[in-house]
Amino acid sequence: MNDVLLSVSDLSKHFGGLKAVDRVSFELEKGEILGLLGPNGAGKTTCFNMISGVYTPTGGSITFDGERTDGKAPHDMAGLGIGRTFQIVKPFSGLTVLENVVVALGMRRYRSLSKTLGLWGSRSVRDRAMEILERVNLGGHADRKASVLPLGDHRRLEIARALALEPRLLLLDESFSGLRHEQIGRMEDLVMDLASDGISILLIEHNMKVAMKLSRRIVILDHGRKLAEGEPQEVVKDPKVIEAYLGKGGSGDVASN
Ligand SMILES: Nc1ncnc2c1ncn2[C@@H]1O[C@H](COP(=O)(O)OP(=O)(O)OP(=O)(O)O)[C@@H](O)[C@H]1O
Structure with missing residues (x-):
């Protein structure tokens, strides 16, 4: 059985000379919460805009539940369950x-x-x-x-x-941003409830603690490229990720960002 719900392959979006998203590939499995993270301007929202049909990719492909969807209009994507x-x-x-x-x-x-x-x-x-x-x-x-x-x-x-x-896939773009501590806890509970009801979730999140708590896997983007992918605990230890978040020579804790 194929458990992949969303697959993006070599996905790119260029605005003139700016490679906002450049040959990014990842997969999201049914029922999974996948974190899409990265510093400001990394290309996260541009990925959402392609997956939800707002932007037509410059290159690459998007497959949702076995069907090629890149280039479809937003209402078609909504109708398919995104x-x-x-x-x-x-x-x-x-x-x-x-x-x-x-x-x-x-x-x-x-x-x-x-x-x-x-x-x-x-x-x-x-x-x-x-x-x-x-x-x-x-x-x-x-x-x-x-x-x-x-x-x-x-x-x-x-x-x-x-x-x-009635989405099968929910794209959450910084749903935790600006929330106070107790509101964050309630929002985390809601996201986990939705996932346990069978809704797969792709999560853009700047709060690393929240992303690590909720996500089974994390994809990190930087300057439009995929920098790292894996389980949260592994990804935050990756020197490339530490450098992207904390600068060259950074040795601090990405998770406390
Ligand atoms: N419509 C557009 N036209 C031109 N450039 C764009 C457009 N949309 C995004 N960009 C550029 O593409 C790059 C990636 O932007 P994007 O919004 O995807 O980043 P992000 O990772 O979501 O950032 P943030 O965390 O700050 O929201 C940025 O340099 C941005 O200025």
């Missing part, structure tokens, strides 16, 4: 938390905002949206305006909207 969150949260801030998830459910069904608005009165859609909110522990905030949520809840709402797509 959901994502964004580094900068962007809910419909004038809508309530519940309405934000209703819109996400409707966009999945109709791909049209005007038809989606017709779902407002649908009891079954609102019930489904509520179920999703309960799953991310936002049930108690359903009727609040999204604009008033604190950052930790905004990030949960982003995940709720991605879950409306």
Whole structure:
């Protein structure tokens, strides 16, 4: 049985002369949490943008559940079961938390905002949206305006909207960034719950402790290239990784970054 859900092979994205991603290959197995790490500008978000269909790769291939997907549009990727969150949260801030998830459910069904608005009165859609909110522990905030949520809840709402797509693969782009200590613990629990429900997760994360705790394996990018790959404890000891994070001659602890 082939357990690979996502495979990227020699994946590249060049912007003019800038090789934002350069011949990167890795695989993510079904049910796995894989960390995609690296210093600022390493090419992580560009990888997400190719996997989720926002960018067409300059070269290489992306295979999702056995199907070549490079070059497909974002709504096709969403339809195949790839959901994502964004580094900068962007809910419909004038809508309530519940309405934000209703819109996400409707966009999945109709791909049209005007038809989606017709779902407002649908009891079954609102019930489904509520179920999703309960799953991310936002049930108690359903009727609040999204604009008033604190950052930790905004990030949960982003995940709720991605879950409306019923993803098999969830791309989490810095879902922990800016969270306070106790919010980090709750977010870790949520990510582990989602994975134990069978959702595979590709995680961009700057907080090395979080990435090491959650990820079974880690891929490190630097200047668009894959620098290292392996189990977290191995990867953080790799001299190349220490140099990328801490500079030449660095001898500190990457994990405390
Ligand atoms: N649309 C674009 N046009 C031109 N250059 C881009 C574009 N998108 C990204 N880049 C460049 O590609 C490189 C990789 O950017 P990317 O956002 O993928 O890095 P990252 O690893 O996600 O960084 P960070 O951790 O800071 O978010 C950077 O030099 C960035 O400036």
